[in-house]
Amino acid sequence: MNILVTLDSNYILPLKVMLWSLFFNNPGHSFNIYLMHSSISSEELEGIYEFTERLNQRLHVITLDEDLFEDAPVILHYTREMYYRLLAYKCLPEDLERVLYLDPDILIINSIRELYHMDMSNAMFAAACHNRRIPLKEINRLRLKVQEMEGYFNSGVLLMNLPLQREKIKEEDIFEFVEKKKNRLIFPDQDVLNALYYREIKKIDEIKYNYDVRFYQYNKILSNGLFDMDYVMRHTAILHFCGRKKPWHKNYNGKFLSLYKHYQILALERSDKTLRHLAGNNPAK
Amino acid sequence: MNILVTLDSNYILPLKVMLWSLFFNNPGHSFNIYLMHSSISSEELEGIYEFTERLNQRLHVITLDEDLFEDAPVILHYTREMYYRLLAYKCLPEDLERVLYLDPDILIINSIRELYHMDMSNAMFAAACHNRRIPLKEINRLRLKVQEMEGYFNSGVLLMNLPLQREKIKEEDIFEFVEKKKNRLIFPDQDVLNALYYREIKKIDEIKYNYDVRFYQYNKILSNGLFDMDYVMRHTAILHFCGRKKPWHKNYNGKFLSLYKHYQILALERSDKTLRHLAGNNPAK
Numbered sequence: 001m002n003i004l005v006t007l008d009s010n011y012i013l014p015l016k017v018m019l020w021s022l023f024f025n026n027p028g029h030s031f032n033i034y035l036m037h038s039s040i041s042s043e044e045l046e047g048i049y050e051f052t053e054r055l056n057q058r059l060h061v062i063t064l065d066e067d068l069f070e071d072a073p074v075i076l077h078y079t080r081e082m083y084y085r086l087l088a089y090k091c092l093p094e095d096l097e098r099v100l101y102l103d104p105d106i107l108i109i110n111s112i113r114e115l116y117h118m119d120m121s122n123a124m125f126a127a128a129c130h131n132r133r134i135p136l137k138e139i140n141r142l143r144l145k146v147q148e149m150e151g152y153f154n155s156g157v158l159l160m161n162l163p164l165q166r167e168k169i170k171e172e173d174i175f176e177f178v179e180k181k182k183n184r185l186i187f188p189d190q191d192v193l194n195a196l197y198y199r200e201i202k203k204i205d206e207i208k209y210n211y212d213v214r215f216y217q218y219n220k221i222l223s224n225g226l227f228d229m230d231y232v233m234r235h236t237a238i239l240h241f242c243g244r245k246k247p248w249h250k251n252y253n254g255k256f257l258s259l260y261k262h263y264q265i266l267a268l269e270r271s272d273k274t275l276r277h278l279a280g281n282n283p284a285k
Numbered sequence: 286m287n288i289l290v291t292l293d294s295n296y297i298l299p300l301k302v303m304l305w306s307l308f309f310n311n312p313g314h315s316f317n318i319y320l321m322h323s324s325i326s327s328e329e330l331e332g333i334y335e336f337t338e339r340l341n342q343r344l345h346v347i348t349l350d351e352d353l354f355e356d357a358p359v360i361l362h363y364t365r366e367m368y369y370r371l372l373a374y375k376c377l378p379e380d381l382e383r384v385l386y387l388d389p390d391i392l393i394i395n396s397i398r399e400l401y402h403m404d405m406s407n408a409m410f411a412a413a414c415h416n417r418r419i420p421l422k423e424i425n426r427l428r429l430k431v432q433e434m435e436g437y438f439n440s441g442v443l444l445m446n447l448p449l450q451r452e453k454i455k456e457e458d459i460f461e462f463v464e465k466k467k468n469r470l471i472f473p474d475q476d477v478l479n480a481l482y483y484r485e486i487k488k489i490d491e492i493k494y495n496y497d498v499r500f501y502q503y504n505k506i507l508s509n510g511l512f513d514m515d516y517v518m519r520h521t522a523i524l525h526f527c528g529r530k531k532p533w534h535k536n537y538n539g540k541f542l543s544l545y546k547h548y549q550i551l552a553l554e555r556s557d558k559t560l561r562h563l564a565g566n567n568p569a570k
Binding site: 110250 | 394395513514515517518519535540541542543544546547549550554
């Protein structure tokens with residue numbers, strides 16, 4: 001399976017935790033990890049290489065010039081890296097057909113095989129909506145001026161149909177849109193995805209493949225006993241630690257903290273033996 | 286390593302979760318699991334055999350006659366199984382030197398190697414005290430009439446020095462004590478352990494080897510930031526889900542629920558492939 005990640009140095013720790021959880025919970029699969037970045041140092045990259053190698057998986061680093069997308073408008077607080085996700089197809093190998101983009105603030109706890117191999121038909125993307133908060137849906141509809149918008153797709157888990165993207169995504173469209181809406185964009189790349197490509201996204205089950213852990217109590221209370229920790233652990237493949245508070249920050253305190261921290265220790269602090277034990281199971285190389 | 290468990294049918298599910306977590310977090314070790322029981326059906330035993338066999342570990346079932354310890358006094362609500370732990374040495378192989386008793390409401394999240402191989406010197410047992418609630422300590426001192434008692438040992442994790450036990454533990458002493466104190470015993474076997482063998486127990490670190498998860502918030506608040514989930518995941522080897530509410534019950538809601546439930550799925554519901562992947566790492570047989 002092909003996996004795409006884009007990050008800076010601040011996210012190397014969670015990236016490793018995410019990758020470890022992905023490999024561990026998808027035994028028997030080999031992965032190609034495409035890492036797009038513009039500012040990670042060579043020492044840090046070496047560390048990521050060593051990590052994936054020990055786990056018998058392949059890492060491909062794509063270092064982007066800082067002047068890539070130099071025509072692109074820049075918004076306060078955001079760098080040009082906000083375009084990497086939407087314009088990834090330009091930097092990935094030309095013959096790549098499918099790639100799954102994953103945010104680093106994610107923990108994989110079950111198989112993603114069905115997601116990865118799903119029928120995308122004519123969709124350019126597959127993604128989940130995070131739209132339980134109704135007012136937010138209305139605000140986004142008005143803000144982005146997409147009248148028929150029924151939800152707001154989260155771009156943290158994004159399955160990409162690359163041949164179709166090469167055909168249809170034009171960087172000028174994106175830059176023009178950003179230039180025009182500059183003052184209204186909150187999550188720039190996610191807003192662009194929703195505003196420009198809303199009709200080209202196939203919806204996936206958010207509880208299975210992009211579960212916003214902040215909503216656990218809310219879902220549990222509304223479910224009349226159908227939804228609980230058992231349900232999540234059995235059905236969810238991708239836990240997404242959305243929002244500003246992250247489980248690797250000092251005072252994070254959510255329902256999934258013990259699970260995340262245990263994976264963090266497994267991924268980063270256990271002896272090579274445990275890592276090899278996992279790695280030995282994967283047939284890559 | 287030799288592990289002792291004693292249980293009835295109600296604890297088969299948690300037993301499997303406990304064993305899976307033990308094997309997974311102690312890779313490269315082979316285990317002999319001694320299961321003492323008097324009422325588990327042969328179908329259920331067959332299931333436990335299959336489970337440990339798939340994980341390349343050895344199970345030894347010790348079926349006790351119901352009339353064993355027939356001279357023993359019985360206390361309301363408790364069966365004679367309460368004596369199994371303290372008199373285990375009588376039913377285990379005669380040449381066994383050391384065994385680690387573990388309750389089934391436990392999750393092993395790090396190595397227990399150092400605990401298992403610790404120097405026991407002249408102690409018959411090694412155990413941890415759960416005595417953070419000061420009044421409880423006083424009550425136990427009065428209740429059990431052991432004046433110099435500085436803590437109350439929890440019998441959920443009990444390392445046993447079997448040659449010394451064969452020499453020193455007399456079943457008559459135990460029966461006599463129980464007969465006399467019948468009305469004062471709350472946790473019969475634990476009370477006997479504390480009252481009769483208090484001086485023969487070597488203390489082990491409770492946070493490392495018998496962490497009562499109900500105290501997490503309490504420890505965290507009192508620690509001035511030194512104790513948190515990071516600390517537990519890095520230093521604790523044995524999480525103990527003490528008390529009436531258990532993580533496999535429907536409405537349990539503790540800080541370690543997500544971790545427990547994930548292990549439950551790994552142990553009981555994942556395909557053989559994941560199990561073999563673990564098992565392949567263990568050199569037993």
